[in-house]
Amino acid sequence: MYLRDGFPGQRLHVLPRPLAKQALQRSPTSRLLVTDAGYFPHAARHGRVRRTGAAEAIFILCEAGAGWCEMGEVRHDVHAGEVLMIPPRQPHRYYADDSDPWSIWWLHVTGADLPDLLAAIGLDLARPTAPAADPVQAADLIESICNDLARDETSSSLTAAAGAAWHLLAQLAAERHRRSVGDASINRIQAHLREHLAESFSVPGLAADAGFSTSHFSARFHAVTGFSVTEYVKRLRMARARELLLTTDRSIADIAAEVGYPDQFYFSRQFRAVAGSSPRHFRRRVTDETPADGPLSR
Known part of the structure; x- marks a missing residue:
């Protein structure tokens, strides 16, 4: 069903x-x-x-x-x-x-x-x-x-x-x-970052993988995504963290480690910078909301 x-x-x-x-x-x-x-x-x-x-x-x-x-x-x-x-x-x-x-x-x-x-x-x-x-x-x-x-x-x-x-x-x-116009190399790096969300990375290493100098890679990545590599990864990780906060009862420390932050308190600061609230408050606020009724045509 x-x-x-x-x-x-x-x-x-x-x-x-x-x-x-x-x-x-x-x-x-x-x-x-x-x-x-x-x-x-x-x-x-x-x-x-x-x-x-x-x-x-x-x-x-x-x-x-x-x-x-x-x-x-x-x-x-x-x-x-x-x-x-x-x-x-x-x-x-x-x-x-x-x-x-x-x-x-x-x-x-x-x-x-x-x-x-x-x-x-x-x-x-x-x-x-x-x-x-x-x-x-x-x-x-x-x-x-x-x-x-x-x-x-x-x-x-x-x-x-x-x-x-x-x-x-x-x-x-x-x-x-x-x-x-061809940004396959940047798209490939984005896919790699999504698939290895919790792993550490270096911008020079990613640039080498893409076949660019570090400065050219950074500029090209920002032109495609609108973010620096570091900010892009942070937002990917926080999107995954929001999903885990909503769909599991795992502890915040476990979720932090899952998305690449062994330090729970640093994770919480980064989460607040993106989501505007602490992970604990985000989980409580969203799960307490009552879903609206939907129409037959949705």
Whole structure:
């Protein structure tokens, strides 16, 4: 039996359909509107079937684990660090992997500018998935959308969410351009850092692996990701730590060690710098939240 939602620590925000209809009739949300957004951590047995598709384009960012989506009788596997785009009105079904269920950030987007943005991103029915050059930044943007939608349902909050969504989609379009001009070496280093999250590293060593001088590598890495190597790794580690805080009852010391910080107190300082709260307070605040009810069309 598969589940649509109801995962411990999840976030789920859905606009009432009459409100969404009103927002699409006024500027600037007529140009771009986020109607649904959320986060499903370690979503075991997660699955959805939409025989007539959704009215909006659906973007799913796989933060960890894996899953798959079937459209037009073609199955597409989705791995950690990848984005899946499902076009509007496209029948589909998707599921978390049985042995390594995904953790996903997701959103539904519509509006007059959506077709042009989808064309710029370059994902379509034939090729609906692509690696996110910076999955940490993409997750941060969707999290900010969730925060905007959780604040209230005023025009200002919907506009703020639309702005973050525009940033996200523009970033995906820019990543398509970077892939076309060739950043395979940087993407390979990013994949290595994600796969060896807790291991120590040196920037000169990574630069040598990529075939660049240290200074050129650092500049190129920042141009692709928007972060220094050290900051990028820190955010990767903190994303994994947030997932473990939400989906396990492991101690903070254990989680710190899992993500590469043998010193629990240093880990806590780094976590606060990224998340804005201590690990203990983050776990308590998020797990105490009551998930919202979702609509039938989500």
